[in-house]
Amino acid sequence: MEYRSRVYTDRPAYADFDAPAKFQAIQSIIAKHLREHPKAICSYSGGSDSDILIDLIERTRELFPHLPPVKYIFFNTGLEMQATKKHVEETAKKYGVEIEEIRPKLNIVNATRKYGLPFISKAMSEMLSRWQSNNVPLSIAEEYFRAEYKQEKYNELVERYPNCKTTINFLCSCNALGTPQKPSPINISSSKYMLDFLRDCPPRFSDQRKVL
Numbered sequence: 001m002e003y004r005s006r007v008y009t010d011r012p013a014y015a016d017f018d019a020p021a022k023f024q025a026i027q028s029i030i031a032k033h034l035r036e037h038p039k040a041i042c043s044y045s046g047g048s049d050s051d052i053l054i055d056l057i058e059r060t061r062e063l064f065p066h067l068p069p070v071k072y073i074f075f076n077t078g079l080e081m082q083a084t085k086k087h088v089e090e091t092a093k094k095y096g097v098e099i100e101e102i103r104p105k106l107n108i109v110n111a112t113r114k115y116g117l118p119f120i121s122k123a124m125s126e127m128l129s130r131w132q133s134n135n136v137p138l139s140i141a142e143e144y145f146r147a148e149y150k151q152e153k154y155n156e157l158v159e160r161y162p163n164c165k166t167t168i169n170f171l172c173s174c175n176a177l178g179t180p181q182k183p184s185p186i187n188i189s190s191s192k193y194m195l196d197f198l199r200d201c202p203p204r205f206s207d208q209r210k211v212l
Contacts, residue, residue, distance in 0.1 A: 030060040038068040046084040058095045072099040123185035127170045134164040144172040154178025
């Protein structure tokens with residue numbers, strides 16, 4: 001049986017429409033949400049995805065003039081390049097909207113001193129923190145790897161460590177059906193030697209999200 005993620009199986013009908021019809025369907029969805037949420041706030045980063053989103057929203061508002069305005073927020077962490085900040089200003093002028101700039105209470109330097117830096121990545125840090133909290137041994141990865149019938153082994157692990165499916169999926173690099181998956185940000189194989197490293201150098205800190 002071919003496994004397909006919920007991103008594919010639960011995709012909306014308009015995902016298979018041709019480009020013009022898909023665009024109109026998305027505009028209808030935006031219009032519906034803005035009618036239901038007249039005080040909507042949209043985060044705008046100045047990146048390409050944000051550019052597409054603000055264009056979709058403002059084109060929709062132009063098509064349906066009765067729709068309420070959207071409040072746009074730009075979070076300036078202090079790391080943004082001058083070109084990005086200039087692009088944010090130009091985008092606000094282009095669409096005739098206000099993009100409010102918000103800065104964090106702590107700058108990057110003080111935030112890293114207080115909370116540390118993510119280990120490898122934010123996703124890896126989060127998953128390692130879950131692993132520590134759940135107290136699941138690294139050895140399950142070897143068990144799963146050596147198992148001839150991996151789905152049966154996966155079900156056995158889930159029964160052995162209840163409420164730890166996410167951690168088991170992470171350590172065994174498999175999906176919710178127990179099928180092996182390619183490296184991704186939510187499994188440990190995304191970092192080639194991470195398992196070996198953790199075996200040789202067990203963490204001495206309690207939370208992977210605050211390690212360095």
